[in-house]
Amino acid sequence: MQKKNSFYSKIRKIRGGVFTLPLVIILLLSFPMQVTASEAVPSEYTVNWPKAPETNGRSVILMEESTGVVLYAKNIHEKCYPAALTAIMTSMLAAENCNLDERVEFSTAAVRDVPSGVVNIAIDPGESLTVCECLQAILIRGAAECGFALAEHVGGGSRDSFVAMMNSRAAALGCKETSFANPVGLHSEDHYTTAYDMALIGRDFFDNELLCKYSLQKNLHLYPSEYQKDEIIEHNGNKMAIGGTYEYPYLIGARTGYTDEAGYCLIAGAEKDGMKLIVVILDDGSDERYEDAINLFNYGFSDFALVNASENEKSYNVGSGVGSYGTTDIMGDSRPMLSLDRKDYVVLPLTVEFTDLQSRITYENVPESEAARIIYSYQGVYLGKCSILFGETSDAYDFGTAAPAETPEEEKPGKTFVFINIAKVAKISAVIAAGLGIIYLIVKQYKKYRKVHPNWRRQYRKERKKSFFAGRSFRKPK
Numbered sequence: 001m002q003k004k005n006s007f008y009s010k011i012r013k014i015r016g017g018v019f020t021l022p023l024v025i026i027l028l029l030s031f032p033m034q035v036t037a038s039e040a041v042p043s044e045y046t047v048n049w050p051k052a053p054e055t056n057g058r059s060v061i062l063m064e065e066s067t068g069v070v071l072y073a074k075n076i077h078e079k080c081y082p083a084a085l086t087a088i089m090t091s092m093l094a095a096e097n098c099n100l101d102e103r104v105e106f107s108t109a110a111v112r113d114v115p116s117g118v119v120n121i122a123i124d125p126g127e128s129l130t131v132c133e134c135l136q137a138i139l140i141r142g143a144a145e146c147g148f149a150l151a152e153h154v155g156g157g158s159r160d161s162f163v164a165m166m167n168s169r170a171a172a173l174g175c176k177e178t179s180f181a182n183p184v185g186l187h188s189e190d191h192y193t194t195a196y197d198m199a200l201i202g203r204d205f206f207d208n209e210l211l212c213k214y215s216l217q218k219n220l221h222l223y224p225s226e227y228q229k230d231e232i233i234e235h236n237g238n239k240m241a242i243g244g245t246y247e248y249p250y251l252i253g254a255r256t257g258y259t260d261e262a263g264y265c266l267i268a269g270a271e272k273d274g275m276k277l278i279v280v281i282l283d284d285g286s287d288e289r290y291e292d293a294i295n296l297f298n299y300g301f302s303d304f305a306l307v308n309a310s311e312n313e314k315s316y317n318v319g320s321g322v323g324s325y326g327t328t329d330i331m332g333d334s335r336p337m338l339s340l341d342r343k344d345y346v347v348l349p350l351t352v353e354f355t356d357l358q359s360r361i362t363y364e365n366v367p368e369s370e371a372a373r374i375i376y377s378y379q380g381v382y383l384g385k386c387s388i389l390f391g392e393t394s395d396a397y398d399f400g401t402a403a404p405a406e407t408p409e410e411e412k413p414g415k416t417f418v419f420i421n422i423a424k425v426a427k428i429s430a431v432i433a434a435g436l437g438i439i440y441l442i443v444k445q446y447k448k449y450r451k452v453h454p455n456w457r458r459q460y461r462k463e464r465k466k467s468f469f470a471g472r473s474f475r476k477p478k
Helices: 007-011 020-030 083-097 108-112 131-141 144-154 159-172 195-205 209-216 288-303 422-452 456-470
Strands: 059-064 070-074 103-105 128-130 219-222 232-235 251-259 263-272 275-284 304-308 338-340 345-349 358-362 370-378 381-390
Touching (some): 059 195, 059 288, 070 195, 083 131, 083 159, 083 195, 083 209, 083 263, 103 131, 103 144, 108 144, 131 144, 131 209, 131 232, 144 159, 195 263, 195 275, 209 251, 263 288, 275 288, 275 304
Antiparallel strands (some): 059 275, 103 128, 251 263, 338 381, 370 381
């Protein structure tokens, strides 16, 4: 039984003219190379990799947000406690499932379940805040009762239901070493994560501009109203935020956390020159976490660059003069059958050229809109991918041709068919031809041998059969 996303089911989607059959044959030969093993992460032993700064945290990661490429790794799969970094998951689910002006009522349990010494903003049972105010309270100040109240509000009155949503969302994001037990980060043996998983969650969080903005506000200021009687003013404890000791100019969002068991933690996102980086630091010193984060951000922005994969890919295409056809082919479809996704990027160390990268193709477990993906790596370290799209996508373009200046429709040249990995196909064809040649020589030599050394047993049976029908006897040769 074929898998839903198998290559062979995707082949049936390809539409085109007389070159369809050669394309299919070429694809069959060049595509069956699946990437099943997880990619390595950079280390001090990675040849020609930019030298990374030293860090103090127990578990540390630097990840490029759009590609998920890991630029720095230190114990990134070690189980740690996230403390109040949990708020980024709680705030994402609340923002996605509520309107900002919805009112959140504080139950007695939401207020009374906050342990002594845990950060809160002194809301009383029966009072209410808007979802917007609750989000600011947990992202600016880490107010535990606001996290509990939001969880009950989104979970239909049940915190357990909300925690189940948190774990489900983590799994959907690819987190395999994360377990949430509460919405605010209170210590529990069942409440843990890793730096890698937290960075995966951060990829979603740092795409939400509103939540990022809340996390960097200098102060939380809530005015008294009929729903809440006190004026509340709280300060952001994040020293990387606006006006902080470690204020960072490219910072787009951040959240801190601390418990005795978790140590000092930080997740932060920064963006410069179109590249967005995520730092997660677990179990570090109070100020050391900020120093580590800044050093890693500077390292990422100075030693790496985002490179458009389709503009640099030369290994999987042929020139525009091969396999082209006019604007009206016999099948009535003049678009290219396959194309590279122009929105895909590779993170390239400045010490490495694009031509130095290793590339391989996978077609399993890719979306229905894609035929396959080219996976790029260097010294085993994953650096990004480029999707191979079917021709019916709206932004398809021809391989091997730079974007031309705008020309009148009647002057535009015909489209180009894409032939994937011609070099590899040529090698495979040469091997097959050599194999057939060897088989031919073996057969030829065997026939020559039999002329000199005939098979008497076979000849005897053959002659005896002929003699039987001819009505004469035949004597076996000595």
